[in-house]
Amino acid sequence: MSWEDRLVMPNGTKGEYQLAGNTRYYKLIAQPAKHQIVDDVNIEGLGFNGMIPGPLLVFRQGEMVQIEVENRLDKPTAMHVHGLSKPVSQDGVPEIEPTPSIKPGQSYVYQFKAWQAGTFFYHASDPAQIAQGLSGPFVVLPKEDSPENQFMPYRDYVLFLQQWEIPQDKLGEITPGTFKPKKFDINPNFFTINGKSLPDTEPLRTKYGEKIRIRFINKSSGSHSMHVHGHDFQVVHVNGFPRYNWYDDTINVASGQRMDIEFMSMNPGIFPINGAKTFHQTNNGKTPGGMITKLMYT
Amino acid sequence: MSWEDRLVMPNGTKGEYQLAGNTRYYKLIAQPAKHQIVDDVNIEGLGFNGMIPGPLLVFRQGEMVQIEVENRLDKPTAMHVHGLSKPVSQDGVPEIEPTPSIKPGQSYVYQFKAWQAGTFFYHASDPAQIAQGLSGPFVVLPKEDSPENQFMPYRDYVLFLQQWEIPQDKLGEITPGTFKPKKFDINPNFFTINGKSLPDTEPLRTKYGEKIRIRFINKSSGSHSMHVHGHDFQVVHVNGFPRYNWYDDTINVASGQRMDIEFMSMNPGIFPINGAKTFHQTNNGKTPGGMITKLMYT
Amino acid sequence: MSWEDRLVMPNGTKGEYQLAGNTRYYKLIAQPAKHQIVDDVNIEGLGFNGMIPGPLLVFRQGEMVQIEVENRLDKPTAMHVHGLSKPVSQDGVPEIEPTPSIKPGQSYVYQFKAWQAGTFFYHASDPAQIAQGLSGPFVVLPKEDSPENQFMPYRDYVLFLQQWEIPQDKLGEITPGTFKPKKFDINPNFFTINGKSLPDTEPLRTKYGEKIRIRFINKSSGSHSMHVHGHDFQVVHVNGFPRYNWYDDTINVASGQRMDIEFMSMNPGIFPINGAKTFHQTNNGKTPGGMITKLMYT
Numbered sequence: 001m002s003w004e005d006r007l008v009m010p011n012g013t014k015g016e017y018q019l020a021g022n023t024r025y026y027k028l029i030a031q032p033a034k035h036q037i038v039d040d041v042n043i044e045g046l047g048f049n050g051m052i053p054g055p056l057l058v059f060r061q062g063e064m065v066q067i068e069v070e071n072r073l074d075k076p077t078a079m080h081v082h083g084l085s086k087p088v089s090q091d092g093v094p095e096i097e098p099t100p101s102i103k104p105g106q107s108y109v110y111q112f113k114a115w116q117a118g119t120f121f122y123h124a125s126d127p128a129q130i131a132q133g134l135s136g137p138f139v140v141l142p143k144e145d146s147p148e149n150q151f152m153p154y155r156d157y158v159l160f161l162q163q164w165e166i167p168q169d170k171l172g173e174i175t176p177g178t179f180k181p182k183k184f185d186i187n188p189n190f191f192t193i194n195g196k197s198l199p200d201t202e203p204l205r206t207k208y209g210e211k212i213r214i215r216f217i218n219k220s221s222g223s224h225s226m227h228v229h230g231h232d233f234q235v236v237h238v239n240g241f242p243r244y245n246w247y248d249d250t251i252n253v254a255s256g257q258r259m260d261i262e263f264m265s266m267n268p269g270i271f272p273i274n275g276a277k278t279f280h281q282t283n284n285g286k287t288p289g290g291m292i293t294k295l296m297y298t
Numbered sequence: 299m300s301w302e303d304r305l306v307m308p309n310g311t312k313g314e315y316q317l318a319g320n321t322r323y324y325k326l327i328a329q330p331a332k333h334q335i336v337d338d339v340n341i342e343g344l345g346f347n348g349m350i351p352g353p354l355l356v357f358r359q360g361e362m363v364q365i366e367v368e369n370r371l372d373k374p375t376a377m378h379v380h381g382l383s384k385p386v387s388q389d390g391v392p393e394i395e396p397t398p399s400i401k402p403g404q405s406y407v408y409q410f411k412a413w414q415a416g417t418f419f420y421h422a423s424d425p426a427q428i429a430q431g432l433s434g435p436f437v438v439l440p441k442e443d444s445p446e447n448q449f450m451p452y453r454d455y456v457l458f459l460q461q462w463e464i465p466q467d468k469l470g471e472i473t474p475g476t477f478k479p480k481k482f483d484i485n486p487n488f489f490t491i492n493g494k495s496l497p498d499t500e501p502l503r504t505k506y507g508e509k510i511r512i513r514f515i516n517k518s519s520g521s522h523s524m525h526v527h528g529h530d531f532q533v534v535h536v537n538g539f540p541r542y543n544w545y546d547d548t549i550n551v552a553s554g555q556r557m558d559i560e561f562m563s564m565n566p567g568i569f570p571i572n573g574a575k576t577f578h579q580t581n582n583g584k585t586p587g588g589m590i591t592k593l594m595y596t
Numbered sequence: 597m598s599w600e601d602r603l604v605m606p607n608g609t610k611g612e613y614q615l616a617g618n619t620r621y622y623k624l625i626a627q628p629a630k631h632q633i634v635d636d637v638n639i640e641g642l643g644f645n646g647m648i649p650g651p652l653l654v655f656r657q658g659e660m661v662q663i664e665v666e667n668r669l670d671k672p673t674a675m676h677v678h679g680l681s682k683p684v685s686q687d688g689v690p691e692i693e694p695t696p697s698i699k700p701g702q703s704y705v706y707q708f709k710a711w712q713a714g715t716f717f718y719h720a721s722d723p724a725q726i727a728q729g730l731s732g733p734f735v736v737l738p739k740e741d742s743p744e745n746q747f748m749p750y751r752d753y754v755l756f757l758q759q760w761e762i763p764q765d766k767l768g769e770i771t772p773g774t775f776k777p778k779k780f781d782i783n784p785n786f787f788t789i790n791g792k793s794l795p796d797t798e799p800l801r802t803k804y805g806e807k808i809r810i811r812f813i814n815k816s817s818g819s820h821s822m823h824v825h826g827h828d829f830q831v832v833h834v835n836g837f838p839r840y841n842w843y844d845d846t847i848n849v850a851s852g853q854r855m856d857i858e859f860m861s862m863n864p865g866i867f868p869i870n871g872a873k874t875f876h877q878t879n880n881g882k883t884p885g886g887m888i889t890k891l892m893y894t
Binding site (some may be wrong): 097217221241 | 847
């Protein structure tokens with residue numbers, strides 16, 4: 001099984017692509033999207049291809065990235081891939097850079113080289129659109145002939161961390177319904193992994209003896225302190241750059257950061273993988289809930 | 299003097315234990331507890347053995363841990379030791395794991411190996427109980443025959459960091475009384491070290507020429523940026539794992555993290571050891587106060 | 597051009613000093629100060645020499661620091677230089693240490709050795725005065741004969757990060773006027789680099805082929821996750837201590853911390869340098885704005 005096949009976004013999906021020579025092409029449509037965070041709580045946010053977060057885009061190191069962004073919003077947008085340095089015209093922050101603003105109804109094709117293997121993410125340039133959901137994971141796998149492939153993990157999970165400020169009546173209870181998230185996650189009350197809160201997070205499955213990689217990606221207004229129960233781990237990459245001899249059990253993933261960890265599945269059971277902040281382990285103050293998924297041995 | 303005798307929790311106390319062969323047994327009773335944070339401000343929270351935070355539990359690496367938890371609350375509880383990987387049945391998060399929920403009036407004895415030397419903490423599995431105080435420090439000292447003992451610090455201080463959201467009338471003033479902390483520390487206004495805020499924090503005493511270790515433990519919904527005045531330090535362990543050549547003066551202790559620092563006492567005086575966030579240096583906005591203790595030469 | 601000449605604080609200014617032998621003397625006057633954060637939004641805060649943040653103080657490693665602080669406030673004050681360990685009498689936290697409190701109308705001359713090269717900052721000891729603006733950058737450059745001078749950056753920028761809670765009518769709009777910042781930055785709505793928010797931040801200028809250093813300094817109640825577009829970088833110092841082989845694109849600068857990064861200018865254009873937290877990229881929720889400056893090739 002190739003590394004690309006091993007790469008999984010639980011609760012999420014990989015984008016469909018077209019490969020032409022060395023160029024991999026994806027299409028992302030920015031549009032309003034309704035999304036269920038947890039049973040009874042839905043949001044009317046903004047998504048790429050109708051998904052919150054957007055689909056997982058995967059590339060091989062050395063490929064040419066081609067992403068067409070179509071704007072079906074009522075305001076201009078643009079797309080920035082965070083990390084993975086690229087020419088300014090393709091960097092996607094038109095408020096500051098000489099790079100196109102995509103008007104409603106229009107499209108633009110971003111093109112740049114996936115020169116660096118690592119974990120990245122894409123998002124709208126306008127922070128107000130990001131806070132409504134316009135962001136998603138972006139992973140560059142090592143070249144086919146890279147020595148890194150010898151150490152390929154058996155399973156490679158992408159966990160995209162977000163937080164939301166959703167109108168609710170009372171802390172400790174859930175008011176069911178469909179809500180427009182507040183403009184920014186200043187006082188967040190819902191905390192998601194790949195768009196879902198416990199108990200709706202899909203477990204990360206493993207078997208005894210497998211090497212597991214988890215890629216944490218944080219694009220929110222807060223930091224998330226991620227903890228794996230029952231398994232110490234190594235931090236192997238931060239923001240696409242390798243780290244060595246960094247053993248840990250709880251890591252601080254600050255806004256904009258991506259941390260890749262690896263461990264051996266040697267302790268059978270069902271264990272939480274969670275943000276350590278106490279309030280983040282709730283759905284609007286109701287427990288159990290929040291930024292928690294499970295490592296589940298099969 | 300043994301390392302265990304050198305290990306101190308200012309304003310706190312070590313738990314009493316029974317040693318039977320290689321097994322060290324502690325008893326923790328989860329119960330409502332009244333606690334004074336600072337003069338005039340008391341909380342009606344939840345404590346282990348009536349203390350907020352709970353007593354310091356100490357083990358030697360290689361010992362078998364035995365902790366009996368008795369539930370005198372009106373709701374189920376369970377106890378998780380954060381870090382120190384262990385079998386899932388003893389991991390203590392019944393909301394997710396196949397591990398017992400302890401009903402009111404019942405007890406459970408957790409048992410696992412203290413295989414890893416380092417700084418850890420224990421807490422209730424329900425985040426709402428944690429935010430009311432159900433947590434405490436847990437330290438595993440190196441084996442008697444470990445080479446680490448040659449570098450034993452002269453004093454070894456445990457500082458448990460917490461924050462509280464306590465009903466108060468007005469920012470900048472203290473409304474005296476006894477209060478039930480709000481359910482979560484979302485908008486915290488009191489910041490404690492071992493349960494106390496300045497001026498009620500007990501100083502860390504030292505003499506010229508001593509090597510001092512401080513173990514910072516953070517179980518809260520925020521991160522704490524800890525600074526020692528007058529003394530640069532080395533970070534020697536993070537989350538129970540050694541770190542090397544890490545010199546520093548201000549470290550970010552994220553939620554769930556534990557950082558051990560060491561320095562030589564070479565600069566006589568009385569110096570603050572404090573969280574660097576400005577508001578955290580107050581008691582509900584009143585100064586001086588907050589997450590500040592003192593290093594005091596004698 | 598000397599390293600000192602290459603050191604620049606955009607939107608800010610270097611303090612004027614007198615050199616007598618090996619002693620460098622600066623004068624700082626603590627006084628009320630009116631300051632423009634961004635067009636239409638002014639604050640009535642507290643500044644050193646009328647500036648928010650205060651002027652950049654520069655020293656050469658090995659020099660004797662002499663800073664006279666004159667108090668023209670209506671309350672006592674004192675000045676602490678964060679980091680750079682010094683005798684307790686000169687450490688400037690009279691609430692805790694045996695060091696002078698400077699009464700209104702009085703002055704005090706702090707004196708200590710700049711033994712350590714690195715990035716530091718100075719601030720009032722009272723956190724309520726800090727949150728009103730009483731702080732500024734403090735840099736010690738390596739000795740003239742240090743081998744570090746061989747690796748002198750071509751340009752060396754100091755970016756002082758702050759956040760403010762300013763009374764405003766409605767999130768997403770700017771209410772023009774002159775405001776007294778709230779006592780603490782608990783729910784901040786303006787985010788500044790050297791006292792200015794986008795679009796009023798002065799770009800960092802560079803040419804192709806230059807080595808650029810940026811010194812991020814954070815004295816606020818939050819952490820700031822700093823990202824440079826289009827340029828991966830190395831973290832070369834944290835809190836005045838060297839770091840090696842630390843490649844990155846997004847770093848968490850916690851409260852009280854200083855991180856120095858370096859990169860080569862090899863990707864011409866105009867790129868954002870910004871805090872990654874989405875809300876921090878706004879002025880009271882209005883975009884574009886916030887803790888964003890530009891790297892601009894000329």
